[in-house]
Amino acid sequence: MQDSPPFRLPNAIETEEALDELLTRPRAALVQFIASVRGPLLILGAGGKMGPSLTLLARRAAEAAQHPLEIIAVSRFSDPNARRWLEARGVQTLSCDLFDAEAVRKLPDAAEILYLVGQKFGTTQSPAGTWAANLLVPARIAERYPAARIVALSTGNVYPLAPVAHGGSVESDPLTPLGEYANATVGRERIFEFFSQRNGTRIVLLRLFYATDLRYGVLRDIAELIWARKPIDLANGHFNCIWQGDANDMVIRSLALATTPVAAFNLTSAEVFSVRTVATRLSQLLGKAVNFTGTESETALTANTAQLRAQLGDPATPLDTMLHWTADWVKRGGRNLGKPTHFEVRDGRY
Numbered sequence: 001m002q003d004s005p006p007f008r009l010p011n012a013i014e015t016e017e018a019l020d021e022l023l024t025r026p027r028a029a030l031v032q033f034i035a036s037v038r039g040p041l042l043i044l045g046a047g048g049k050m051g052p053s054l055t056l057l058a059r060r061a062a063e064a065a066q067h068p069l070e071i072i073a074v075s076r077f078s079d080p081n082a083r084r085w086l087e088a089r090g091v092q093t094l095s096c097d098l099f100d101a102e103a104v105r106k107l108p109d110a111a112e113i114l115y116l117v118g119q120k121f122g123t124t125q126s127p128a129g130t131w132a133a134n135l136l137v138p139a140r141i142a143e144r145y146p147a148a149r150i151v152a153l154s155t156g157n158v159y160p161l162a163p164v165a166h167g168g169s170v171e172s173d174p175l176t177p178l179g180e181y182a183n184a185t186v187g188r189e190r191i192f193e194f195f196s197q198r199n200g201t202r203i204v205l206l207r208l209f210y211a212t213d214l215r216y217g218v219l220r221d222i223a224e225l226i227w228a229r230k231p232i233d234l235a236n237g238h239f240n241c242i243w244q245g246d247a248n249d250m251v252i253r254s255l256a257l258a259t260t261p262v263a264a265f266n267l268t269s270a271e272v273f274s275v276r277t278v279a280t281r282l283s284q285l286l287g288k289a290v291n292f293t294g295t296e297s298e299t300a301l302t303a304n305t306a307q308l309r310a311q312l313g314d315p316a317t318p319l320d321t322m323l324h325w326t327a328d329w330v331k332r333g334g335r336n337l338g339k340p341t342h343f344e345v346r347d348g349r350y
């Protein structure tokens with residue numbers, strides 16, 4: 001194993017290259033952990049917002065550990081740039097529509113799986129597509145890989161809105177959310193759970209709340225509204241979020257938490273943040289006034305992350321650092337993926 005230089009956070013992130021370098025630079029705990037990952041490691045749904053940086057992070061960690069881990073990024077790659085980006089960095093990719101049962105049967109064998117497949121936006125127009133993506137694909141994968149360790153991304157949307165004063169939903173809370181997308185994600189969890197019970201497959205479910213990487217995310221959305229002098233709706237007045245590099249690091253290290261029966265963990269910041277406080281800080285950093293509409297509701301989608309932090313430690317990137325980076329990025333006109341989080345939604349319609 002090579003000695004990694006100390007992990008220092010930059011004051012500003014000026015380019016996409018710098019952003020990607022930071023998102024894919026492994027920390028010591030990950031380098032140490034990845035040496036124990038047997039592989040092949042399949043990353044399914046690798047063509048979305050998180051997959052490319054997560055895959056390269058795993059790859060760089062294995063290189064730093066001098067561990068010859070076989071990693072394959074699988075997706076339809078509807079965005080060909082994601083595939084090009086991975087291949088240019090030496091990552092093996094495989095184009096596969098995971099709806100296709102025959103194609104799934106032909107996927108390479110794997111000992112470890114990071115499962116990122118999901119569908120959220122467009123649910124109002126095409127609810128059937130959302131249910132199929134979130135339930136059918138997990139069934140195909142769980143059937144295909146009964147002996148693998150699986151980390152399956154889930155979402156905080158599995159919970160209903162809960163009183164902010166309670167400090168965030170905990171893993172044992174009832175999964176009774178509002179809306180078809182959220183209910184389909186409960187279905188995604190239940191399908192994994194079913195196959196784990198049936199086949200003894202070791203699975204961990206990670207209920208992620210808002211990853212943020214400057215090109216997208218709830219902080220970017222709030223900053224963009226301030227920059228465009230648009231009002232910020234306070235009705236959904238509280239949230240959690242996590243730097244995408246920290247989320248990716250914890251997703252990979254969660255392979256160690258894959259068990260039978262299935263375990264579920266909330267994955268996001270230790271603290272619940274107030275939209276009003278975050279927007280006020282961003283407005284200072286951006287040098288622009290902020291306009292609010294509405295008032296904070298007593299409920300919101302928020303998480304208590306004590307359980308996962310007890311296993312993996314706290315996410316490493318502080319909120320104020322993310323706010324500095326975000327404000328600076330927006331001022332520079334840094335790229336926006338054009339995939340807003342719709343953090344203000346309270347009726348479950350996406």
Ligand SMILES: NC(=O)c1ccc[n+]([C@@H]2O[C@H](COP(=O)([O-])OP(=O)(O)OC[C@H]3O[C@@H](n4cnc5c(N)ncnc54)[C@H](OP(=O)(O)O)[C@@H]3O)[C@@H](O)[C@H]2O)c1
Pocket residue numbers: 044045046047048049050051074075076077078079096097098099115116117118119120133137153154155156208209210211212
């Ligand atoms: N990012 C967040 O803030 C956040 C928050 C909460 C939960 N999550 C969960 O974390 C996971 C990863 O997040 P993300 O933001 O990267 O999601 P994403 O951008 O939606 O990426 C998921 C990718 O899965 C792939 N996919 C969907 N159907 C497929 C199919 N039939 N066959 C093969 N690939 C398929 C798609 O890529 P192709 O078009 O290339 O197939 C899609 O881009 C998601 O499951 C989401 O539920 C994310």
